[in-house]
Amino acid sequence: MERKLLLVGDNPFHGISHLSQERSKARISVSESPDVAANLVCLALDNGANGFMFSVSETTLAILKKIREKGEISRLGLYAIVPYAYEYVRLATQTGGLVGLGKRFSRQLVASRNLGAIASGVKGVLGMNPEALLRTYLSYEISRIKSAAGKGARIESVLLHEVITDMALALNLDWLFKAYSRYFLKCDITPGFNTCNFPTLVDKFRGWDWDLEQVLIAAPFNRVGFQMNPSREECERTLACLKAPAAIAISVLAAGYLKLPEAVDYIAGLSNIKGIAVGLSREEHARQTFKLIKNKLN
Amino acid sequence: MGEKKLRVGVVGLGKMGLVHTSVLNVLPNVEVAALCDKSDLIRRFFKKVLKNVPILDDVEKLSTFGLDAVYVTTPIPYHCNVARTIYQKKIAKNVFVEKTLAASYREAEELCGLARSSGGVNMVGYLRRFYVTFLKAKSLLDEDKIGDVSSFKAYAFSSDFVDTKVENRESGDRGGVLADLGSYAMDLALLFFGDVSVKSARAESVVQNDAEVLRFELCQNQGINGICDVSWCMKDYRMPEVGFTVEGSKGAVTVNDDWVELRLRGGAFSRWYRQDLNDNVPFCLGLPEYYREDKYFVSCLWEGREAEPCFESASKIDKMIEDVKSKLRKGD
Numbered sequence: 001m002e003r004k005l006l007l008v009g010d011n012p013f014h015g016i017s018h019l020s021q022e023r024s025k026a027r028i029s030v031s032e033s034p035d036v037a038a039n040l041v042c043l044a045l046d047n048g049a050n051g052f053m054f055s056v057s058e059t060t061l062a063i064l065k066k067i068r069e070k071g072e073i074s075r076l077g078l079y080a081i082v083p084y085a086y087e088y089v090r091l092a093t094q095t096g097g098l099v100g101l102g103k104r105f106s107r108q109l110v111a112s113r114n115l116g117a118i119a120s121g122v123k124g125v126l127g128m129n130p131e132a133l134l135r136t137y138l139s140y141e142i143s144r145i146k147s148a149a150g151k152g153a154r155i156e157s158v159l160l161h162e163v164i165t166d167m168a169l170a171l172n173l174d175w176l177f178k179a180y181s182r183y184f185l186k187c188d189i190t191p192g193f194n195t196c197n198f199p200t201l202v203d204k205f206r207g208w209d210w211d212l213e214q215v216l217i218a219a220p221f222n223r224v225g226f227q228m229n230p231s232r233e234e235c236e237r238t239l240a241c242l243k244a245p246a247a248i249a250i251s252v253l254a255a256g257y258l259k260l261p262e263a264v265d266y267i268a269g270l271s272n273i274k275g276i277a278v279g280l281s282r283e284e285h286a287r288q289t290f291k292l293i294k295n296k297l298n
Numbered sequence: 299m300g301e302k303k304l305r306v307g308v309v310g311l312g313k314m315g316l317v318h319t320s321v322l323n324v325l326p327n328v329e330v331a332a333l334c335d336k337s338d339l340i341r342r343f344f345k346k347v348l349k350n351v352p353i354l355d356d357v358e359k360l361s362t363f364g365l366d367a368v369y370v371t372t373p374i375p376y377h378c379n380v381a382r383t384i385y386q387k388k389i390a391k392n393v394f395v396e397k398t399l400a401a402s403y404r405e406a407e408e409l410c411g412l413a414r415s416s417g418g419v420n421m422v423g424y425l426r427r428f429y430v431t432f433l434k435a436k437s438l439l440d441e442d443k444i445g446d447v448s449s450f451k452a453y454a455f456s457s458d459f460v461d462t463k464v465e466n467r468e469s470g471d472r473g474g475v476l477a478d479l480g481s482y483a484m485d486l487a488l489l490f491f492g493d494v495s496v497k498s499a500r501a502e503s504v505v506q507n508d509a510e511v512l513r514f515e516l517c518q519n520q521g522i523n524g525i526c527d528v529s530w531c532m533k534d535y536r537m538p539e540v541g542f543t544v545e546g547s548k549g550a551v552t553v554n555d556d557w558v559e560l561r562l563r564g565g566a567f568s569r570w571y572r573q574d575l576n577d578n579v580p581f582c583l584g585l586p587e588y589y590r591e592d593k594y595f596v597s598c599l600w601e602g603r604e605a606e607p608c609f610e611s612a613s614k615i616d617k618m619i620e621d622v623k624s625k626l627r628k629g630d
Contacts, residue, residue, distance in 0.1 A: 197582060
């Protein structure tokens with residue numbers, strides 16, 4: 001049997017709790033210390049985790065750098081999510097919209113001295129070529145990860161953030177999914193898609209005659225159906241119909257609404273789950289969480 | 299309804315324009331027939347991305363597309379010009395405008411007049427009306443669970459401009475934060491309590507968070523008084539958050555984006571999280587509320603019924619914003 005992906009999620013490191021902002025505020029102390037977060041990830045690795053799923057941001061890059069400095073980076077598979085939508089939306093708010101955001105990104109790209117990405121970006125802007133711009137952006141994000149995590153790092157998958165994935169689904173942008181996948185398959189990285197509309201994504205991919213086994217899909221799966229659109233039943237039905245495991249279960253605790261044992265019991269009962277991502281904010285969690293998940297899922 | 303599709307146009311391809319375009323595109327019996335943005339760069343980019351939809355540079359050009367409705371998702375200062383053109387050139391009689399309705403009460407009143415003359419459905423995008431938590435709070439209040447309401451406290455906070463120079467510039471005239479966040483608190487006050495108006499306003503610093511807060515007092519014609527605190531430079535509000543505590547003769551309701559709580563005088567207590575309130579939608583983009591909001595507007599069009607908040611209701615918010623600004627200037 002294929003070993004399940006047991007991933008440490010990064011939401012607590014960003015101060016995210018979908019259950020309540022009160023909890024988010026409490027978690028912000030963790031996000032302010034990359035050392036603390038890096039220790040939690042390493043402790044989780046000692047107890048059964050085998051990867052780290054994170055949005056590419058200054059916070060998580062600092063955590064990766066700390067893990068590298070500890071000499072632990074090669075022990076974990078990296079599952080990056082791009083773009084870090086929160087930061088880009090915030091920047092767009094501050095810079096006056098999409099055009100301002102584009103200008104800011106261009107400056108960052110030039111400062112990164114990633115010549116390949118700069119050349120592709122210039123080509124993309126001059127020809128208004130969305131695919132070239134996409135490649136530029138992805139190349140920039142990959143260079144950020146590699147620069148923080150170092151050469152020993154294993155980037156297993158890069159997942160497109162749910163807002164972009166779902167917008168592309170809504171607008172039927174099949175070219176975007178294809179261009180994105182093509183780029184990563186060439187780099188020997190599994191293309192991934194984070195979505196809050198799992199059945200819609202699977203339906204569209206089937207309609208485009210795509211091989212779902214080539215990609216990774218991260219989607220909410222939890223006992224109470226939180227964020228499982230259009231419904232828990234529909235998501236479960238779609239999952240059961242996959243030919244092979246392709247889904248990483250996220251939001252398994254329904255944003256802190258469920259207790260870990262009952263949450264993991266539910267996931268263990270699903271077919272075609274390839275892995276699970278769970279956030280950690282305390283050492284005690286890091287020790288217990290992945291031991292339990294490993295026992296139940298493997 | 300049959301096979302007929304509503305033909306919708308969207309003006310303004312920023313963040314909100316893209317969200318509405320996407321959601322409209324998945325709604326049954328809706329066709330996004332044309333888009334419009336004044337930025338040449340944006341138009342050139344989206345012409346490559348969205349190959350099947352015409353993207354225009356001028357609102358007036360929408361008149362040839364036989365549109366049933368237009369969404370106005372430009373920056374607020376352009377709302378009035380764009381919506382006026384839509385009505386005057388008879389581009390569509392049904393109009394959705396992202397909040398706030400206009401940049402001033404005078405403009406809002408003008409749009410109310412144009413909307414009335416058109417006879418169509420009109421609505422302003424106050425998203426929090428579609429949060430399951432605020433909907434639950436509204437039903438608790440309507441069911442008289444806390445008895446006669448006496449007062450309320452509200453807040454609307456974000457960290458959007460913590461540690462940025464923009465914060466200083468934007469908070470100077472208080473226009474930015476009021477339209478951006480304060481308007482949500484005002485809209486929910488209208489939803490919960492009916493007609494409210496501004497009693498007083500002042501700006502102050504909250505020492506513990508080192509944040510500048512704008513406080514204004516609202517009063518309702520039956521004597522309900524409330525205080526609203528608004529800030530977009532409050533630390534630790536990763537996402538904008540709006541919350542209310544409503545006091546009544548039999549208890550209190552506390553509600554925010556994540557949960558709603560009912561506390562009765564005898565000690566009975568209930569709390570409902572989003573997870574308890576059937577938050578799923580057929581298609582979710584970012585937040586489920588966008589789907590609910592657009593579905594509601596479209597349903598109102600099909601059924602020929604008035605949508606809320608309509609321009610008339612939303613213009614009261616533009617009036618409140620002006621009143622707060624005026625009271626701040628006068629130091630009232």
